[in-house]
Amino acid sequence: MVGAGARPIVGVLALQGNFxxxxxxxxxxxxxACEIRTPEELSGVDALVIPGGETTTLLHFxxxxxxxxxxxxxxxxxxxxxxxxxxxxxxxxxxxxxxQRSLGLIDIAIERNGYGRQVDSFITREPCSVLDSAxxxxxxxxxxxxxxxxxxxxRSVGPRVRVLQELRGHPVLVxxxxxxxxxxxxxxxxxxxxxxxxxxxxxxxx
Numbered sequence: 001m002v003g004a005g006a007r008p009i010v011g012v013l014a015l016q017g018n019f020x021x022x023x024x025x026x027x028x029x030x031x032x033a034c035e036i037r038t039p040e041e042l043s044g045v046d047a048l049v050i051p052g053g054e055t056t057t058l059l060h061f062x063x064x065x066x067x068x069x070x071x072x073x074x075x076x077x078x079x080x081x082x083x084x085x086x087x088x089x090x091x092x093x094x095x096x097x098x099x100q101r102s103l104g105l106i107d108i109a110i111e112r113n114g115y116g117r118q119v120d121s122f123i124t125r126e127p128c129s130v131l132d133s134a135x136x137x138x139x140x141x142x143x144x145x146x147x148x149x150x151x152x153x154x155r156s157v158g159p160r161v162r163v164l165q166e167l168r169g170h171p172v173l174v175x176x177x178x179x180x181x182x183x184x185x186x187x188x189x190x191x192x193x194x195x196x197x198x199x200x201x202x203x204x205x206x
Contacts, residue, residue: 011036011045017053021187039070047080050087080178080201088181106179107158114153131193146184
């Protein structure tokens, strides 16, 4: 855990996907960020972002080493993890459309490409009250812009999962203890609140 007065370091899994956008967002916020490509690098960070991309490609990378095991141990140690889009799929307990293995770190069932194909991607703006207490006061009470690109749909959540945001009757932002998952891409908007919310989870009690 981060010691008193220490500056937290957030790792961004940089095996595939738009990891650079997450790293840039954190840097713009003044948060120390580093790109993670090996299991050994996880030991040097206080939180981890798993970005969007292709889950099958990421799982292929996992098959070539111990990254999958190390991420599980990282979560078990109480360090926060934030998965966006494909990252949310990897964190889920159950994956359908089609089924595939996942890390099982948050008790949700999620359907890949639930909204349709690339041409069905969309952007929407919705109020999100949980972010009004995040670290950037300039955006308080502003709707949250959400970018959905071949996005998954969360079909069910377990009893310990908090639904922080819904859209069209489906959860799109959920949290279980220190695991945060979004089915959209917050790194593709100018709004820093969701990343700020995630960073604020470092060192929090469950």
